[in-house]
Amino acid sequence: MSFVGARWWKFDFHTHTPASFDYGKSDSSLKASKTAKAWLLDYIAKGIECVAVTDHNSGDWIDRLKDAAVNLRAEGYSIFVFPGVEITANSNIHVLGVFDPRATSADISAVIGASKFRGTKGDSDSVAEESAENVIREIISAGGVAIPAHIDMKAGLCQQHSSHTIGQVCRHASAVEIIFPDQERIDAPLSRYTNLNIDLPSIIGSDAHHPNDIGRAYTWVKMSTPSIEGLKLALVDGSSSIIRSDNETTDPNSSSNTLLRSVTVENAKYAGRSAPLKVEFNPWLNSIIGGRGSGKSSILEFIRLGMDRARDFDLLDRDNEIRRSFESFTKISASRDSDGVMLVNTRINCVYTRDEIHYLLTWTKENNRVSISRYDGQQWIPEEGG
Structure with missing residues (x-):
């Protein structure tokens, strides 16, 4: 039996499939053998219900994962695919784009093309011609949410030294992904963002390139049903509808017996x-x-x-x-x-x-x-x- 109204969904905002060159890491056989159903079952095993598929500059696996999710829900599993992408913007800044579950591989390819990415799909080292600010504009224009990825890490926004540049990017973003909110990293000091006092919700994903990485980080999102409208509303609500896994060790859906x-x-x-x-x-x-x-x-x-x-x-x-x-x-x-x-x-x-x-x-x-x-x-x- 299900309840009416909103509840908390366990959401992984940052994931990779064999469409990303670095999936499986050193295990090349995993990249060749993993099926869409098996990939989703890895997330289901960790209790993830909503998964944003964010391959490097590619949406090639989106359609097959959506089909597999439909079949798994018919088998009684609760799993929803949010089509997405991780675009390497100019200056090597990674930006996550997350779209409605109805979006397709073609829709993701259109956003990648609008970002003037002319490199090799799946390769994180291939860089789009557009700046991070313009990539975010393209994602928002296409109906998605735009999230600068792992801003406090390598290939993150905070590797930029200009606070003006960071501020310009964040003013258009829907949220930011922060991996270590309480630490200063040498290659990308988080203070370059926090000193701006920009009130963006902070999310986190597993950035899983291997099944062993799944579940190490996720975000609880409060929605009535998994949709881009529900996700956007949760991000606007901020802390009342978004909880990082490092801030919540129990299931927020717990209720009276x-x-x-x-x-x-x-x-x-x-x-x-x-x-x-x-x-x-x-x-x-x-x-x-x-x-x-x-x-x-x-x-x-x-x-x-x-x-x-x-x-x-x-x-x-x-x-x-x-x-x-x-x-x-x-x-x-x-x-x-x-x-x-x-x-x-x-x-x-x-x-x-x-x-x-x-x-x-x-x-x-x-x-x-x-x-x-x-x-x-x-x-x-x-x-x-x-």
Whole structure:
């Protein structure tokens, strides 16, 4: 069962396939034998769900990986390919471009061409004619997000001595990739960037050129579904929707062991008449917003009935205002203008999870009681004593 709303996705922003010359490092047989499915399974084994494919100046493996991801999702795996590229801009500055999962190898090739790259695809030492600033402009213009790669390392932006140049590049970028945020590297001092006080989100990827490198670094991204729109929004939100793996050692998706997933109302006076009214809930934050009389309190009362908590009112005096309001709510409405929200055949279903087991609680006005069923993976099985 899945939840409505946003959650955290384990995202590797920087990866390489056999399309990159240096994939496999010294293991030439790995470069020749690795299939698209096997490549993705390496990431799945490390819990990665979103992978940006960023080969050196090449998008040749994009289409085959997208096809393999479709097949793997059909097998029950959660894996999404974000087509991308790592372009070596003029002055040997590497820039990551990440695009929507619908983008193709041809789309990536178009961006590479627009960057005036005329070298050998897959070769990181081949340099585009355009500057890093213009490469970023081309990536953004094509609908992607542009990220100067490993800015504090060799072939990173901070090897530039001019703070003006670094500032110009970053003002157009979507984020920056920083490998060692707390260290100064001799070849590319990070202070050349941090001293500019530019408020860009910091991400990190594995930059994996070998299966052994996968999972060493990644970024948690908060999105409802994997898409370029969700990624862009997360980057705009910054620290509230982006968490580097070196800042989070646990799964940020962790939640309570008991969660209400949904409430469904059928045949109430103002809800569920023509079709059931279903409200699904997120495990971390839910807001009920509406004007006076729009039904905010009614949703809570439906949940109270469906979760078998109406008996809590037995502890209150009969003249208690809250109790009297609830008792009025549960009356069968005799007419449009009379008290009561219930009808004779009103039914309320609540689905909740406890210790990873899913339960269905069903309340009916006819019986005025709750029955319980448990989900066995295929169907709801009535629980004894429900």
